[in-house]
Amino acid sequence: MTEDINYEKKVQDYHSFSELSLKEIISELDKLSNNSKPYSVSKKVEEIKVVFYKKLKIQSSQDNLDPSDNNKLHPLEIKFKKILNKFKKKKQEFRIEREKKEQNNLSIKIKIISDIAKLTKEDESIKITFEKFRSLQKKWNDTGKVPISNQNDLWLNYKHQVELFYDYIKINKDLRDLDFKRNLELKEYLCQKTEQLINEKSINTSFIELQKIHEKWKEIGPVVKEQRDKIWQRFQDASRVINRKRNDYFLSLKKENNKNLEKKSSICNEIKSLLDNLPDSHHEWKIKTEKLNKLIEQWKNAAPIHKNELKKSWKELRDSTNNFYSKKNTFYKIRKANIASNLMIKIKICEQAEELKNSTNWESTSKKLIKLQKEWKESPFVPSNQSQPLWKRFKKSCDQFFNSKKEFFKKLDIDKDTNLKIKKKIISTIKKFKVSKDVKSDIEKIRKINDDWDNTGEIPKSSLSINNEYRNLINTIYESLNIKDSEKEKLILDSKILYYKNDSMSLNEEKNKIKSEIEKIEKDINLYENNISFFSNGKESDKFKSDIIKKIDISKSKLLKLKNDLSILNKI
Numbered sequence: 001m002t003e004d005i006n007y008e009k010k011v012q013d014y015h016s017f018s019e020l021s022l023k024e025i026i027s028e029l030d031k032l033s034n035n036s037k038p039y040s041v042s043k044k045v046e047e048i049k050v051v052f053y054k055k056l057k058i059q060s061s062q063d064n065l066d067p068s069d070n071n072k073l074h075p076l077e078i079k080f081k082k083i084l085n086k087f088k089k090k091k092q093e094f095r096i097e098r099e100k101k102e103q104n105n106l107s108i109k110i111k112i113i114s115d116i117a118k119l120t121k122e123d124e125s126i127k128i129t130f131e132k133f134r135s136l137q138k139k140w141n142d143t144g145k146v147p148i149s150n151q152n153d154l155w156l157n158y159k160h161q162v163e164l165f166y167d168y169i170k171i172n173k174d175l176r177d178l179d180f181k182r183n184l185e186l187k188e189y190l191c192q193k194t195e196q197l198i199n200e201k202s203i204n205t206s207f208i209e210l211q212k213i214h215e216k217w218k219e220i221g222p223v224v225k226e227q228r229d230k231i232w233q234r235f236q237d238a239s240r241v242i243n244r245k246r247n248d249y250f251l252s253l254k255k256e257n258n259k260n261l262e263k264k265s266s267i268c269n270e271i272k273s274l275l276d277n278l279p280d281s282h283h284e285w286k287i288k289t290e291k292l293n294k295l296i297e298q299w300k301n302a303a304p305i306h307k308n309e310l311k312k313s314w315k316e317l318r319d320s321t322n323n324f325y326s327k328k329n330t331f332y333k334i335r336k337a338n339i340a341s342n343l344m345i346k347i348k349i350c351e352q353a354e355e356l357k358n359s360t361n362w363e364s365t366s367k368k369l370i371k372l373q374k375e376w377k378e379s380p381f382v383p384s385n386q387s388q389p390l391w392k393r394f395k396k397s398c399d400q401f402f403n404s405k406k407e408f409f410k411k412l413d414i415d416k417d418t419n420l421k422i423k424k425k426i427i428s429t430i431k432k433f434k435v436s437k438d439v440k441s442d443i444e445k446i447r448k449i450n451d452d453w454d455n456t457g458e459i460p461k462s463s464l465s466i467n468n469e470y471r472n473l474i475n476t477i478y479e480s481l482n483i484k485d486s487e488k489e490k491l492i493l494d495s496k497i498l499y500y501k502n503d504s505m506s507l508n509e510e511k512n513k514i515k516s517e518i519e520k521i522e523k524d525i526n527l528y529e530n531n532i533s534f535f536s537n538g539k540e541s542d543k544f545k546s547d548i549i550k551k552i553d554i555s556k557s558k559l560l561k562l563k564n565d566l567s568i569l570n571k572i
Helices: 002-018 022-033 042-062 075-119 126-142 148-168 173-197 203-219 225-273 282-301 307-356 362-378 384-432 439-455 465-480 485-500 504-532 539-570
Strands: none
Touching (some): 002 042, 022 042, 022 075, 075 126, 148 203, 173 225, 225 282, 282 307, 307 384, 384 465, 439 465, 439 485, 504 539
């Protein structure tokens, strides 16, 4: 019961201690340890101990100390334990001394009961006997407490002997009745005080006062027999109401405590459930840790519970959070090892980019760098404080190459526009060209024009049709020359070769065109040769055979020329 009273007081004082710093708590403990009555402050010391270790856990985590490691105690905990041990020693000494006094008081009170019992057997004047009885009563009341295990039996024995004294001693009836009346008045007064306590709002105050009244009740002698049961019943009824109110209050408090305990336990289960699906990224662990911190805060803000459950509840919270942090630490240990490997992957990509940054092989290097950019994007995670410098290093190499490429093609576009103007000027010259009687001179002039055209660089793709225009004009000039057809064909072929050197697509188209013509002529030759075998001998048949043979010869001549042209084109 005393423990429950102090628990109620502890709940009231809880927040006042929580507001103190660790050093202030130690100072408060030091003051309490010097109290001459250690048991009067014992519960406060226990409360201070709970608050101290709660705060120490937070402080230890900030100082990177483990409060459960006895080999690495926090400096403030060492000081706290030293004062606490001093208090415990003082409390133990006080208890030993108190037990000695209680045993001594027990012996004194047993002797008083024995002396009262002897009074009923003495043959002396009533006045002297009654004075002895009063003296023994006073001595009983003045004697201090006895061991709690002996209190009830001792008081019942004392009460019994006192009643026997009043009932059997041969005393003056008026004197006895007067004493009975005085005792009745005192007990009625105590009944009134007890009944008034029923309306007291503080359960703690009413209970403490009731204990004091009960002590006073025991000190009062008996009343007349007819009133004994009635007055005792009245006193008991009022006491029961107060005790029932107190019991109801603590039952309610216990229910509330159980609810709070269940709430705290439920929060711990929520913490455990955070690990149902283990995170596999820093971002997910960050989210889970934020949830954990909120749950811990909810646990702390949940209403207080009885001190008997406090240690168990704290252990449940500590176990669930320690398990969370253990899993988290394992993740980051593995992650740290992986990061070192991932870092080397990014460094290798940087080194490859640096080897390519000065290249002028624009097409193939562009493909290689684009591939490296994709590899960078798909490369494993590295923390930003390590990957950011590497990204800048990688980006610098890429930017250097692509900026150089951009500048190159920008200049190339300007050159192409200039080349286009040159070629347009050559076209204009060709259009004005007139064939003369001096064939050699004309051919030389055309070759000079071809050289100028061939030496002119690239032009914009949108203007490539000018090449066809040029070739057609040149071929027209060749056709107009007064030379053999075979020479014309050779000149035209030379012109094609010159043209195709700068246009691979047109070259492939021309080669495919020749191949198709070769394939067609070969089929025609086969068909002609097969048809000859069907003609019989005779004048009419011989005439048809002769025509077909001529066609075969012409076709073979074309076939030979086409194959020769294809052979020349294949060498370009």
